[in-house]
Amino acid sequence: MNASQPPAEQPAQPSSPEEPVPAASAGGGTDAIDAFFGRKTAPESAAQRCGLIAIVGRPNVGKSTLLNALVGQKVSITSRKAQTTRHRITGIRTHEDTQYVFVDTPGFQTRHGNALNRNLNRTVLASVGDVDVILFVVEAGRFGLDDAKVLSVLQGPGMEGKPVLLVANKLDQVHRRGDVAPWLKSMQERHPFAEFVPMTAKRPDDIQRLLQVVRPYLPEQGWFYDAEALTDRSDRFLASEIVREKLFRLTGDELPYTSTVVIDKFEEEGRLRKIAATIIVERDGHKGMVIGDGGERLKRIGTEARQELEKLMDCKVFLELWVKVRSGWADDEQRLRSYGYE
Template sequence: MNDTTPAAGAPQRCGLVAIVGRPNVGKSTLMNALVGQKISITSNKAQTTRHRITGIRTRGPAQFVFVDTPGFQDKHAAALNRTLNRTVLSSLGDVDVVLFVVEAGRFGQPDAKVLALLQAESMQGKPVLLVANKLDTLARRQDVLPWLKQMQERQAFAEFVPMSATREADVERLLGIVEPYLPQQPWLYEEDALTDRSERFLAGELIREKLFRLTGDELPYACTVVIEKFEEEGNLRRIAASIVVERDAHKGMVIGEGGERLKRIGSEARQELERLWDAKVFLELWVKVRSGWADDEAHLRSYGYE
């Protein structure tokens, strides 16, 4: 969406902006706020974002191409985690600007490991902006000032942006801060583009979001969604999807007593997809057990992990 009118003769700017940070720091919420529409799924479960998601915002003469990345993983060595980390590293290689997202007033070992990636030789010369998110959760906002001074000693950040991704004014301010760092070059996408991901991909992601939200901490992270069928018939989408888990016990968690949980996952996903696309959606869900899929490179590739 182009939500401001460019000044006459203003040069076009366009650049790739990576959003990086530890798991559960609010990267996907920030991405959706920056784009102005839900592109990346969110939940309280770690590893919700598993793919490189591109969100596009055109604002006046500037086109921001935001890249939401998985949270960098340092607790498990399974193939899935290695794949997620490769996605983070490959995303950093070709971006113009990096938004390093942390929680305002907090900086722990997982944050330090992400910062170490940004201090690598391959990243030298790229502007890194520190986004101190969740500012609204601080009891005393003045406490953020000494913390910011400590952060400046860790890294010469190009900018410090204390903010809350849930406040529209903060999001607009961040866009204004990022814009001068975008290279002067033609836009990569159409003016009204929002993402480069397909409807099929977004369907799988939204089903997975409902799966995570409705199972809470009961279900281990080793589950995914595979779209088996995606058909368009005018204003109707027919979708068949499988939820893949590692054990029979996990299958029971997803289905729930009398199949109620699976029905709710399907119902909530269908309703959100209908709102997103302004279309009618017919959604069928199954649950399949694939033992060890999260540590099997061939399975990961077949399920769409890069």
């Protein structure tokens, strides 16, 4: 089957009512699935390992949730709104003799051609070009046109020989074991994936199994970061991301995704952080959505962001929020750079 011309996205159909799916496991999932495909994991070695792992997939497929679970702490924001991640976010997990350096990429954009989306797609392409292994995240039992477009990037020039692991996330939403193996067989026909990993990112056992599957694909070399490191991003960057997450979570579908957050001030005074941030929107009507009646929504955004930042940074946080209108910013290359988009 040609991956560039897939059928329309359809949920997997139950095969029979008496075949419940057992708890997900990585590296091929159930014993039946392992037996069907065979294990292809590279031989183990006791040498120290370290490498870069890109997490790619269409928007809103669960990449940021997976990254946070792999790292063991929140380093990338999540929301139901597609296109939440906009930067190459690095999360680090050091376990025993192996350091995993994960790169969470924006969802590959196929529907809008503005400067922001072109920037996001450049970030995806740059991320996959210099990593050791790629985790291609899809929803278990589903494969639509947007998934196929991301896969076509992984099959493009310069990708020859780079191991791609198919991470079939949200396995808990597939209700019959019989649905999974035929779907995985169809995916095997689309691309010679190095591994098939049906799993649920919220299950700790699945995360541990995925780490075990990834380890043999990392080079034998020294670690890039200290063993205690969790991300290469600064507290200032994390502050802007947490505010943006609360913005999207509390405005839902009312607010277009072309809104962003700029940190105007980030000061450290002992165990106190003084932060001033501006929420950038494109229209006056969007400004009203963010502020809410009597300023209540903006106040809630600030309160929830402050509480999470205090937990992440283990200190007191004083947070000021402002809202400004900047029409057309998402299609202005100069403004994108000034707002921190690479």
